[in-house]
Amino acid sequence: MILTTQRKAMIDELKKLKTHPTADEFYEVIRKKIPKISIASVYRNLDVLSKAGHILKIETSGTQMRFDGDLSRHYHLRCSKCGRLIDFMPKGVDSLEKSVKDLKKRNRNLIDFNIEFSGKCGKCE
Amino acid sequence: MILTTQRKAMIDELKKLKTHPTADEFYEVIRKKIPKISIASVYRNLDVLSKAGHILKIETSGTQMRFDGDLSRHYHLRCSKCGRLIDFMPKGVDSLEKSVKDLKKRNRNLIDFNIEFSGKCGKCE
């Protein structure tokens, strides 16, 4: 996997966003930096970059894939009012993580988990 | 929402399945009972029946929606080997549920959560 200028720019732009864009949303953003980029490259590169660990592909409710430049351990909340996907790392999450760790100890076949919260985001409360 | 013969049959058939089928998988199953059913009705009815609370639409990894006739509280595990979606309700899950309950107490905006586990299913271990 070659980190071309285009791919580097994609990583940079995605890291600036807090919105967890879909591929087509990100296409509109990156087009402002790289006007000649094609939607096919956006899909291809979001895929290879996530496989290479530079960005995160988010398994989310709703049909479209979403992407995240923030690699730190955090969760997401889907706002039940406005529908946006918001970073969510509240106090109390550590005990949930501990529960999962215990689950893994009891169930050796268990590898990972994916959680999405739902509720009102800060702006909609 | 009228519970037509067709919709009743769909609920019955889905409840018999443990496989959490996609819409097209379920279409193949229900066709054996209602040969003239159309794929459009399958999509439409899976949607209205889930909204009416008769069945469950599962937010799952992968691109396709999956459906579940089992309304009892339970979770799912995506097998990392065979890819199937398996019911998962192990010992230890109660402490995870307690953690989420605590989270909700601390974060009043929080409504619900959706978790999908990944790991090897019973057949693949």
Next chain:
DNA sequence: TTATATGCAAATTGTTTGCCTAGGC
């Protein structure tokens, strides 16, 4: 007998692929 549901085909949406050219090492 009026409203809702269904079948069929066509339209839409999100994503992937083939192929040829361009750029990176």
Next chain:
DNA sequence: GCCTAGGCAAACAATTTGCATATAA
């Protein structure tokens, strides 16, 4: 110079819609 990446358009897969007919209350 060789191999991987990128642009473009066409293909594909999953789902939705419009419309005419059929079924339910």
